[in-house]
Amino acid sequence: MNLYAMIWPCVYSFFASLAFSFTFNLRGANMFYAALGGALSWFVYLLFAGCFSSDIPQYFLSMVAVSIYSEYMARRHKSPVTVYLVISYIPLVPGGGAYYTMEYLVEGNSALAAETGVHTLFIAGAIAMGIVLVSSLVRIYTVYIRRRLKARGITRC
8 A cells, every 4th residue: 555545544533533532522732642643543554454364463553553652642741641542542443343243133144243243352352452562561661660760769750
């Protein structure tokens, strides 16, 4: 996929995330940076398109990138991580998969409903694992740094 074809979906993701930031009552620069995270999430997703046989690793890698971005922005702007994280992964939410799973169930097509439902659950799991991986690593790193500073007798505010 060429870069030009990747720009417009990222712009759409930015504005969709910006609209959700109004819903979550964000104000000021937090709105812009959270929406920028939404564009980043879709950019990373598109960047890895065609690299894997399934789209599950794309969701995972995109969520890892967004989690790193959210951790950084939270520390930079002294805000909670969830401010950036929740808005930034809005473009990745597998709402279509859940909808089609329910549609197939209502139509009585249980085989297609099971296939779509399992795929949707794998996407949700990849998103959750991306968040857990990065937040755990950041937590381990900060505890390590605090213990190291404490051992040296340095206190930080």
